[in-house]
Amino acid sequence: MYQMTGAQLIVRLLERQGVKTAAGIPGGAILPLYDALSGSEIIHHVLARHEQGAGFMAQGMARVSGRPEVCFASSGPGATNLVTAIADARLDSIPLVAITGQVPLSMIGTDAFQEVDIYGMTVPITKHNFLVRSVDELLEVIPAAFRIAMSGRPGPVLVDVPKDVQNQTIRFAEFPPVATPEPLPALDMAAVEEAARMINAAEQPVLYLGGGVIHAGAAQAAVAFAEQAGMPTTMTLMALGAMPVDHPLSIGMLGMHAARYTNFVLEEADLLVCVGARFDDRAIGKAAQFCPKAKIVHIDVDPSELHKIKQAHVAINGDVGEVLEALLPRVKAALRKRWLSHVESLRARFPVEWAGQDDPRTHYGLVQAVAAALDDEAVITTDVGQHQMWVAQAYPFRRPRQWLTSGGLGTMGFGMPAAIGAALADRSRTVVCFSGDGSFKMNIQELATLAEEGLNVKIVLMNNNSLGLVYQQQNLFYGKRVFASKYRGAPDFLKIAEGFGVAGVDLDTAANPRAALTQALHAPGPCLIHVSIDREEFVYPMVPPGAANTEMIGG
Amino acid sequence: MIEQVAEPLQTQTGYAKVVLEIDVNNHPGVMSHICNLFARRAFNMEGILCMPVSDGRRSRIWLLVFEDQRLEQMIRQLEKLQDVLAVRRHGAEHEVFERLEDFFH
Numbered sequence: 001m002y003q004m005t006g007a008q009l010i011v012r013l014l015e016r017q018g019v020k021t022a023a024g025i026p027g028g029a030i031l032p033l034y035d036a037l038s039g040s041e042i043i044h045h046v047l048a049r050h051e052q053g054a055g056f057m058a059q060g061m062a063r064v065s066g067r068p069e070v071c072f073a074s075s076g077p078g079a080t081n082l083v084t085a086i087a088d089a090r091l092d093s094i095p096l097v098a099i100t101g102q103v104p105l106s107m108i109g110t111d112a113f114q115e116v117d118i119y120g121m122t123v124p125i126t127k128h129n130f131l132v133r134s135v136d137e138l139l140e141v142i143p144a145a146f147r148i149a150m151s152g153r154p155g156p157v158l159v160d161v162p163k164d165v166q167n168q169t170i171r172f173a174e175f176p177p178v179a180t181p182e183p184l185p186a187l188d189m190a191a192v193e194e195a196a197r198m199i200n201a202a203e204q205p206v207l208y209l210g211g212g213v214i215h216a217g218a219a220q221a222a223v224a225f226a227e228q229a230g231m232p233t234t235m236t237l238m239a240l241g242a243m244p245v246d247h248p249l250s251i252g253m254l255g256m257h258a259a260r261y262t263n264f265v266l267e268e269a270d271l272l273v274c275v276g277a278r279f280d281d282r283a284i285g286k287a288a289q290f291c292p293k294a295k296i297v298h299i300d301v302d303p304s305e306l307h308k309i310k311q312a313h314v315a316i317n318g319d320v321g322e323v324l325e326a327l328l329p330r331v332k333a334a335l336r337k338r339w340l341s342h343v344e345s346l347r348a349r350f351p352v353e354w355a356g357q358d359d360p361r362t363h364y365g366l367v368q369a370v371a372a373a374l375d376d377e378a379v380i381t382t383d384v385g386q387h388q389m390w391v392a393q394a395y396p397f398r399r400p401r402q403w404l405t406s407g408g409l410g411t412m413g414f415g416m417p418a419a420i421g422a423a424l425a426d427r428s429r430t431v432v433c434f435s436g437d438g439s440f441k442m443n444i445q446e447l448a449t450l451a452e453e454g455l456n457v458k459i460v461l462m463n464n465n466s467l468g469l470v471y472q473q474q475n476l477f478y479g480k481r482v483f484a485s486k487y488r489g490a491p492d493f494l495k496i497a498e499g500f501g502v503a504g505v506d507l508d509t510a511a512n513p514r515a516a517l518t519q520a521l522h523a524p525g526p527c528l529i530h531v532s533i534d535r536e537e538f539v540y541p542m543v544p545p546g547a548a549n550t551e552m553i554g555g
Numbered sequence: 556m557i558e559q560v561a562e563p564l565q566t567q568t569g570y571a572k573v574v575l576e577i578d579v580n581n582h583p584g585v586m587s588h589i590c591n592l593f594a595r596r597a598f599n600m601e602g603i604l605c606m607p608v609s610d611g612r613r614s615r616i617w618l619l620v621f622e623d624q625r626l627e628q629m630i631r632q633l634e635k636l637q638d639v640l641a642v643r644r645h646g647a648e649h650e651v652f653e654r655l656e657d658f659f660h
Contacts, residue, residue, distance in 0.1 A: 119584060123591050128637040131584065148637060304631035 027074025055085020060421020091408025212276020
């Protein structure tokens, strides 16, 4: 017979679930849990400086490990500060277990100090959430939270635990089993056969990979399938790395900031095989005009994604890895010489041109110089904005989970805490966070956490002293009426880094910027690498609002 | 940042009605999960009924909704909720709401 408090039980259940690191910030309503956590010899607690930072650290860990990771916050403002990180995890299907303290049960609903209805608030942004009403429920709820977070399409789960539940004593005979994923949906083999028939009959098929391929660990299966079927392969922002960008069948990222030829190839497709992607508006532009000539095969583990935006001719609900493996022996080996040579001619007619790529002080040159200094084992995170798109376009991603970015929610402030999480998940890797000056300031306090943990995180800060993508859109689509997108003040980021105890390198003033960059990337420990970027450099090509993907401007 | 590209929402009047019968786990919070799905999409619920069944561990929810083109997606979203055990679809002629009419006149 075991006897312990609810707080101790939570910690033991997390340990049994294999949690080694968790990020959070304590406060009144979660102090019993923190007291129990102080007694854990297994869980390393990382003290964030803002709960959103803690949420993104847990996300960074989960995006690297593929397992649910944990963050903690107290009630009220602690819990509301987690909301953005939870919503971000939901849109990018990241397994996350967020545990919040709550005021005691008898005080819920009384507007008690630091009381908010975080359960109610997180209903639409979690895969599921719990408000624990007795200590006995914890035996069921904590494993369920992990099971739900990791099963099928992954996602965030919130567990709200009132302070008195944390303090209650429980006696129980046995720990519940460690949570494992639920069984995958059974495959509809008739649909698989029909999909194979369509692929074999197609003249100009395209494979369209999404983040689901990464989550399912199906990147290798996707590449094998593409090779067998001879299909040019495009990836969403979330899928970059699923197929190495220099693979002969890769046609790179599709959508708003795709290379021109990629969107033109999709325009001509007669069959689109969509695997673990969800026809997001940034990827497909005007839905009615996306792949106008193509029949659609849609494969997804989440049945509600099928037929959501585009009606599929064949829809297969299942684990994308399993479906691809089932399709492989049914798909004829095809060279598709005519189609692939046409793809090549489009690529040659609309070549990707990255201005200034030999100069590490230009945006594309910097991305390429960082890539040249690192191998594929490094993890790359970004914030959100122009720098994010430049990295997505120009960095040679070659393996799944090499690339961590906030895709669905597009959260500025994601990059650095996610990089901290990535480094916590695997301390042997170098982690580079590309950021912009607008995004960086949104979670800049996490420099303190970074310095404290001494992690191998390099922040490459592209500084144009503006909200660059807003500035770009005001210039292109709002009659050049630039408003609230240029900063009047200009903080000294190197001094800020120094103040937090993080080393800094300024490529603006370096005699040999390439050498300075390489040295900074290879020195152990955290470092801020600062580069000024011309504000007039825009992200091109760009599909304007309301337009079809083929109506790109620039580039 | 940029306007999303979508057709404006159609009003739901003019569509036929359907009755959805939903088996759920019975605990506080289940209704908010379900109502949220509909409210957020401006998918009007014309009628809603909920009572516990058998031993009280489960409840049954009856919804009267319009059969607009988003209904299939709504049902798939419902089925995705952890606390939803089954969704069954009936025609508007189902008597559950008809018998209640007397209370609303």
